[in-house]
Amino acid sequence: MDTAITLIQIALGAALINNFVLHYFVGICPFLGVSRRVDTAFGMGCAVTFVISIAALLSWVFTYFILRPAAPVPTWVWRVCGGDPRTTVDLSVLSYVMYIFVIASSVQFVELYVRKFFPYLYKSFGVFLPLITTNCAILFACLEIMKRLQDPDRLWGLHEALTLAVGGGLGFTIAIVLMAGIREELDMCDVPKPLVGAGIGLITAGILAMAFMGFTGVDKGIENAINLLLR
Amino acid sequence: MALPGPTAAERFFNGILPENPVYRQLLGMCPTLAVTGAVKPAMTMAAATAFVLISANGIISLIRGLLRPHLRILVFTLTIAAFVTIADRALQAYMYQMSKELGPYVPLIIVNCLIISRCEICASKQNLGVALADAVGMSLGFGLALASIATVREILGSGTWFGLPVMPSGWPNWGIMVLPPGAFLTLGLLLAVAEWIGLRRQEKGTET
Numbered sequence: 001m002d003t004a005i006t007l008i009q010i011a012l013g014a015a016l017i018n019n020f021v022l023h024y025f026v027g028i029c030p031f032l033g034v035s036r037r038v039d040t041a042f043g044m045g046c047a048v049t050f051v052i053s054i055a056a057l058l059s060w061v062f063t064y065f066i067l068r069p070a071a072p073v074p075t076w077v078w079r080v081c082g083g084d085p086r087t088t089v090d091l092s093v094l095s096y097v098m099y100i101f102v103i104a105s106s107v108q109f110v111e112l113y114v115r116k117f118f119p120y121l122y123k124s125f126g127v128f129l130p131l132i133t134t135n136c137a138i139l140f141a142c143l144e145i146m147k148r149l150q151d152p153d154r155l156w157g158l159h160e161a162l163t164l165a166v167g168g169g170l171g172f173t174i175a176i177v178l179m180a181g182i183r184e185e186l187d188m189c190d191v192p193k194p195l196v197g198a199g200i201g202l203i204t205a206g207i208l209a210m211a212f213m214g215f216t217g218v219d220k221g222i223e224n225a226i227n228l229l230l231r
Numbered sequence: 232m233a234l235p236g237p238t239a240a241e242r243f244f245n246g247i248l249p250e251n252p253v254y255r256q257l258l259g260m261c262p263t264l265a266v267t268g269a270v271k272p273a274m275t276m277a278a279a280t281a282f283v284l285i286s287a288n289g290i291i292s293l294i295r296g297l298l299r300p301h302l303r304i305l306v307f308t309l310t311i312a313a314f315v316t317i318a319d320r321a322l323q324a325y326m327y328q329m330s331k332e333l334g335p336y337v338p339l340i341i342v343n344c345l346i347i348s349r350c351e352i353c354a355s356k357q358n359l360g361v362a363l364a365d366a367v368g369m370s371l372g373f374g375l376a377l378a379s380i381a382t383v384r385e386i387l388g389s390g391t392w393f394g395l396p397v398m399p400s401g402w403p404n405w406g407i408m409v410l411p412p413g414a415f416l417t418l419g420l421l422l423a424v425a426e427w428i429g430l431r432r433q434e435k436g437t438e439t
Contacts, residue, residue, distance in 0.1 A: 023411050024335075028260040029344060093320070096338050097312045104305055136261045136342045143335045194427035198257055199419045206415030213412065 005226055007163045009219045014167030017216060020137050021175040022209040027137035031176055032201050041180035045173025047110075047129060049166065052138050054106045056165030059099055059142040060149075060158055067095045068149045092146075099142040107132050137172055141165050178208060239364035242353065246368025252345045253376035254425040259345035263377060264414040265336050270393045273381035274374070275329050279322065279337060281370030283314045284346050285363060291354040292362035298355055307350045308341065315341045345373060383417050384408045 018024060021031050027048070034044045065073045069090040078089045111129045115122045122129075132138065144164060148156040182204050191200050252258045259280070266276045287310050291298075298306060319337045322330040330337065340346070349369055354362040385391055388408030390398035407413045 025261050025264040025411070025414065026339065028264065032257070032260070093316060096316050096319070096341060097309060100308050100312045100341055104308060136339050139339060139342050140335055143338055147335075192423070194423040194430060195419070199423040199426065202415045202419030202422065206412045206419060209412040209415055210407070213410070 001230070003159075005223055007159065008222060008226075010160055010163045011167035011170075012215075012219050012222065014164050015171035015174065016212065017218060019171045019175055019212050020140065020168045021172055022205065022212045024140060026140040027135050027172055030131070030135060031172075031179060031205070032198060035176050035180040035183055035201075038177060038180045038184065041176045042173065045169070045176050048132060048135060048137060048172050049169025051103075051107055051110055051132050051135075052141050052165045052169040052172075053162060054110065055099075055103050055138050056141050056145060056161050057158070058102045058106060060145055060156075060161040062098055062102065063095065063146050063149045064155070064158075067091050067098060067146070070152060092150075095146055099139060099146075103138050103142070137168065141168050175208070179205065182208075239361045242361055242365040243368035246365060246370075246372045247375065248372065251372040251376055251425075252369055253373060253380075254422060256345075256348075258348060259343045259373060260418075261339060262336050262343065263380065264411075264418060266333060267377055267381040267384055267414060267417075268388065268409040269385045269391075270378065270381040272329065272332055273377040275322070275326065276333060276336065277370070277374035277377045279318045280340055280343065280346070280373060281367075282318050283311060283340055284349060284370050284373075285366040286314045287311045287346055288349055288354040288362045288366035289359060291350045292357060292359045295355045295357075303351075303355060304347070307347055307355075311346055311350075312341045345369065380414075380417055380421060383421065384413055388413060 014020065020026050021028065030044055030048070035041050063071075065071055069092060070088050071091065074089040074091050078087070079085055083089075107130065111122075114129070141164060145156065145161045148154075148160070179201075183201065186200060186204070195203070246252070250256060253260075253263050262276050262280065267273045287307070290310055291307060294306075315338060318340070319330070322333070322337060349366060353365045357365070382392060385393075386397060387405045389404055390396060390402040405413070408417065
């Protein structure tokens with residue numbers, strides 16, 4: 001039961017309370033660039049959720065087995081090669097390069113897969129797919145997972161990492177779709193000339209961020225509610 | 232190889248105001264919004280970005296003859312990632328508190344579109360001198376933009392500038408300015424001011 005509560009908290013935290021876009025400011029470029037229409041915004045959100053899950057899966061595997069301090073694979077190699085068994089093997093200096101490599105190749109892989117099996121979807125995403133490589137939201141999810149794999153006493157499992165990734169992706173989708181909906185309405189408004197374009201977009205995002213601050217504390221409330229129900 | 236383009240000096244000044252990465256090109260928004268709650272972290276961030284941008288531009292310019300078109304983006308990102316690792320380790324070693332405060336935004340320099348776009352537009356086509364001048368100009372422009380946003384947010388939000396109190400005592404801190412919504416609002420309004428100045432200049436230009 002505790003696991004379920006932790007997972008709900010992680011998902012809510014990533015999707016609403018600490019929304020990737022409106023609280024951590026990652027993924028701002030597509031948030032401002034691809035939020036003209038609701039349907040393309042939704043497509044972008046789905047693509048990001050998909051890639052973020054794959055990247056989180058791969059980066060959890062690499063971090064857990066290879067990159068974290070005292071990870072099993074390099075420790076084993078070190079022992080076999082006759083290194084001092086008291087040394088802690090730590091390859092975390094390589095993690096950034098590794099994550100970028102993982103993200104770039106998973107985007108490439110997703111692109112190939114979608115082109116082969118869903119040609120229609122490929123046409124509608126087409127332009128955005130390669131751009132996802134430089135979407136900070138994905139690298140940010142990998143970094144959050146890396147942070148949770150440093151302390152050997154409280155390591156995150158794969159399920160927690162994946163929950164964070166899917167929650168974050170959903171949060172990105174919610175934010176970008178809301179933004180696109182507001183922007184469709186804004187097109188018909190009389191915006192002061194200097195604000196047209198990015199200016200009014202950023203101010204709208206600011207008001208959205210204020211609204212999302214209202215979710216602070218929801219995770220605690222849900223935990224209390226579940227505990228009450230179970231009692 | 233060298234294309235007839237702007238000279239080194241032109242590139243340098245272009246980066247500071249006419250093509251300012253934040254106000255004109257809307258690049259590198261993620262650190263622009265995230266670390267500008269106070270001037271000090273903003274300047275550290277600008278320095279780290281400048282180091283990565285200048286080194287990456289230099290290296291890419293030196294190896295531009297070896298780049299293959301389909302692999303170039305991968306080479307750019309891997310080069311940038313290597314320099315970001317250096318910057319991150321240096322920050323952790325010499326400015327531990329600051330590196331804690333900046334948190335994930337130092338490694339996120341890797342995916343800062345500003346650096347990749349400079350590698351793509353300038354460094355992979357120009358010789359070392361032009362590429363370095365371009366990188367220094369862009370870094371200065373980025374630093375100026377970060378400083379302006381951080382100044383507004385820190386003065387209104389905590390009544391200080393660079394940690395020194397500047398507002399009269401009894402100044403009610405606008406808490407919202409140091410929180411995420413304040414970042415969006417400040418950048419939006421400053422963009423509007425930049426745009427307004429640009430529009431005014433254009434009007435004057437057409438009158439005379």
